[in-house]
Amino acid sequence: MQIPDYLMNRHYDDRYFDVVNAIEEAKHIFFEGTEILNRLSKRSDLAIGETGFGAGRIVIALIDYLEKHNIKDISITYNTVELHPLTTARIRSILEDFRKPAGHLIDKLLNAYDCIDTTKYGWQQMEIQRPFGKIKINLWIGEALDMVNSLSSPCDIWFLDGHGPKKNPDIWRHELLMAIGEKCMTDGLCATYTVAGAVRRSLADAGFMVEQRPGFGGKKAVLKGIKRRFQINAPDNLPE
Numbered sequence: 001m002q003i004p005d006y007l008m009n010r011h012y013d014d015r016y017f018d019v020v021n022a023i024e025e026a027k028h029i030f031f032e033g034t035e036i037l038n039r040l041s042k043r044s045d046l047a048i049g050e051t052g053f054g055a056g057r058i059v060i061a062l063i064d065y066l067e068k069h070n071i072k073d074i075s076i077t078y079n080t081v082e083l084h085p086l087t088t089a090r091i092r093s094i095l096e097d098f099r100k101p102a103g104h105l106i107d108k109l110l111n112a113y114d115c116i117d118t119t120k121y122g123w124q125q126m127e128i129q130r131p132f133g134k135i136k137i138n139l140w141i142g143e144a145l146d147m148v149n150s151l152s153s154p155c156d157i158w159f160l161d162g163h164g165p166k167k168n169p170d171i172w173r174h175e176l177l178m179a180i181g182e183k184c185m186t187d188g189l190c191a192t193y194t195v196a197g198a199v200r201r202s203l204a205d206a207g208f209m210v211e212q213r214p215g216f217g218g219k220k221a222v223l224k225g226i227k228r229r230f231q232i233n234a235p236d237n238l239p240e
């Protein structure tokens with residue numbers, strides 16, 4: 001299938017996400033993969049980390065997901081990063097296909113995004129109030145490893161949503177995934193759409209017990225990792 005031009009990130013010759021069911025895809029891979037509802041049934045605050053903010057599709061999907069599950073009185077801190085920040089207008093056009101199900105949420109995110117300075121390296125803050133509570137978005141403009149290193153406390157959950165490892169190996173590099181392991185709570189979770197062998201091995205080195213889950217759409221399998229107290233050595237015989 002021909003990928004529409006507006007979905008492509010020219011820095012990596014890759015799309016921001018798969019436009020078919022991208023909101024449902026985020027729910028399956030990232031929210032079910034990290035058992036968000038289960039976590040929120042035990043506590044009212046959650047710190048999430050994400051590698052690559054892109055067009056903010058996961059944020060939109062997350063708000064929609066929490067609203068549909070009738071959650072109340074929670075507070076989410078969403079730490080994310082973007083090396084090549086998009087303009088508000090570009091994000092609007094990338095998210096246009098979701099206007100029908102989530103137009104009001106897209107407008108809220110874009111109103112907040114419009115007020116930050118994406119030309120400055122480092123943290124920028126946005127806050128969105130919803131009936132379930134609030135979501136505070138800390139967006140680091142710059143390199144992912146710098147963002148992870150500058151986090152003052154570990155996250156409960158990580159969404160790893162960089163471009164494909166072949167298109168952008170940098171965002172899956174061992175050093176970065178090790179740093180993410182250090183900035184993840186024990187028993188915290190990570191999720192990603194790629195099951196590439198190098199990613200699985202680095203996540204295992206970073207202390208995650210990695211398992212494959214059924215995929216979504218065109219993907220046969222996706223990945224989930226559970227952070228253990230002690231490092232788990234990756235088996236040497238993992239297939240690619």
Ligand SMILES: C[S@@+](CC[C@H](N)C(=O)[O-])C[C@H]1O[C@@H](n2cnc3c(N)ncnc32)[C@H](O)[C@@H]1O
Pocket residue numbers: 009011015016017051052053054055056057058081082083084142143144145161162163168170171
């Ligand atoms: C697949 S897109 C993310 C899509 C996004 N989660 C969404 O759903 O809209 C990956 C993003 O990571 C960014 N990125 C790539 N390498 C990076 C790096 N080293 N540090 C920070 N961001 C990076 C890209 O510019 C791109 O916007």
